[in-house]
Amino acid sequence: MTNTLFPVFLKTDTAHFLIVGAGNVGLEKTETLLRQNPTIRITIIGIQIHLRLKQIVDSYANITFFERPFEENDLAEKDFVIIATDSAEVNLNVRNLAKGRGIKVNAADQPDLCDFYLGSIVNKGNLKIAISTNGKSPVLAKRMREYFTAIIPDTIDENLAVLHQFRSNHKGDLQQKLKDLNTITAAFSVQKKPGFWNKFRRLFAIN
Ligand SMILES: C[C@@]1(CC(=O)O)C2=NC(=C\c3[nH]c(c(CCC(=O)O)c3CC(=O)O)Cc3[nH]c(c(CC(=O)O)c3CCC(=O)O)/C=C3\N/C(=C\2)[C@@H](CCC(=O)O)[C@]3(C)CC(=O)O)/[C@H]1CCC(=O)O
Ligand SMILES: NC(=O)c1ccc[n+]([C@@H]2O[C@H](COP(=O)([O-])OP(=O)(O)OC[C@H]3O[C@@H](n4cnc5c(N)ncnc54)[C@H](O)[C@@H]3O)[C@@H](O)[C@H]2O)c1
Known part of the structure; x- marks a missing residue:
């Protein structure tokens, strides 16, 4: 490791x-x-x-x-x-x-x-992402922060507020709650965005 x-x-x-x-x-x-x-x-x-x-x-x-x-x-x-x-x-x-x-x-x-x-920190309201390169390149950590800060919309915090509300108000059992939460967050699934990772690879020139 x-x-x-x-x-x-x-x-x-x-x-x-x-x-x-x-x-x-x-x-x-x-x-x-x-x-x-x-x-x-x-x-x-x-x-x-x-x-x-x-x-x-x-x-x-x-x-x-x-x-x-x-x-x-x-x-x-x-x-x-x-x-x-x-x-x-x-x-x-x-x-x-x-x-x-x-x-x-x-x-x-x-x-x-x-x-x-x-770490290098992406701040989007309640969404916070901490980035480390295991000490290999702090400047890349900074670049990754800039990248994620640019591509994640600020409105993600509004999505979070809605999800939080939904989560608090849901009256079903845990299984049903999880199912419903997965359904309403499907738009955020990576599988729904096939172009995303290709764009990412091009940006950082990864083969
Ligand atoms: C993330 C961030 C957080 C923060 O410090 O707030 C952070 N360094 C940042 C920036 C940055 N630091 C340096 C540069 C100049 C370019 C370059 O050298 O790359 C830049 C870029 C710039 O400033 O643009 C110089 C530097 N840094 C370290 C060394 C020593 C060494 O590597 O041996 C040297 C060489 C000193 C020299 O040569 O004299 C070491 C560390 N720096 C870390 C964190 C830890 C590992 C993080 C990780 O795992 O990636 C670690 C191990 C310890 C620690 O400090 O916690 C912040 C980004 C903030 C942002 O998001 O903008
Ligand atoms: N400035 C940078 O961006 C940078 C980047 C990478 C590494 N470094 C390294 O980090 C270290 C600090 O850099 P800097 O630019 O902040 O230096 P600096 O000279 O600006 O500050 C050093 C501080 O340490 C204090 N100090 C010294 N001995 C002390 C003691 N016994 N008790 C309490 N305080 C004491 C000094 O009073 C001063 O406030 C240096 O070794 C430098 O090589 C600096």
Whole structure:
């Protein structure tokens, strides 16, 4: 097995993230988290802070910043750590201390230090797709995000609302409910769109 990653969808309302490093990468990762949940709880540590990140910190009550070097106690009561300093030594130290406490770690440019990777995310209301290339090509993950964002209509969220309603109101037994749900979603079946995968193959020049 060469790809053993298991995607999960994390509830961010209850999670507290620690970001160590407040430069370009710290900024990018903060924006990435905020894009999914503007009220996500984040603590950021950095000796110096990127100007734009300072503006973000100042405008979000849910983000706390400490302008100093990382200390072990920063890990207290954190659920996840994103490591983004420009010192490989500091990054490794933070990772080892976090591991000792059972806290899961992402290190921006060091896959070997990561317990989890951040994915590229397609957002269509309640439909969310997370994309990974198993660390092989983040830029392809970005391209795939752009592709799926373009081809999936925004109105999919309206379809979801109707389906949710139907699902909640259905009075039949489970077998009947499943049958009916499959029937009313038949328009989304791949078999109904034979041209789709050919177009996809052409786009990515796959033989
Ligand atoms: C998906 C996304 C999420 C996010 O970070 O938010 C993400 N990277 C994104 C973009 C991106 N990152 C990089 C480029 C420059 C082009 C290139 O190198 O390809 C671009 C493209 C761009 O910016 O346009 C540089 C880079 N990234 C990593 C390395 C180190 C290495 O590979 O060894 C290097 C080289 C550093 C160097 O050379 O110095 C490593 C990782 N990057 C990952 C995630 C994880 C694997 C995800 C997967 O399985 O695919 C992993 C393993 C760890 C992690 O960071 O979680 C986000 C897309 C957001 C979007 O949707 O737009
Ligand atoms: N900028 C990018 O897009 C990019 C892309 C790929 C990889 N990287 C790598 O990622 C790392 C970070 O890049 P960057 O551009 O964010 O660097 P940066 O210099 O902008 O930021 C580094 C941050 O780490 C902080 N820091 C250093 N030692 C610390 C400590 N002991 N405790 C707390 N904070 C500490 C600094 O104060 C600063 O806020 C570098 O190793 C870089 O090579 C960067």
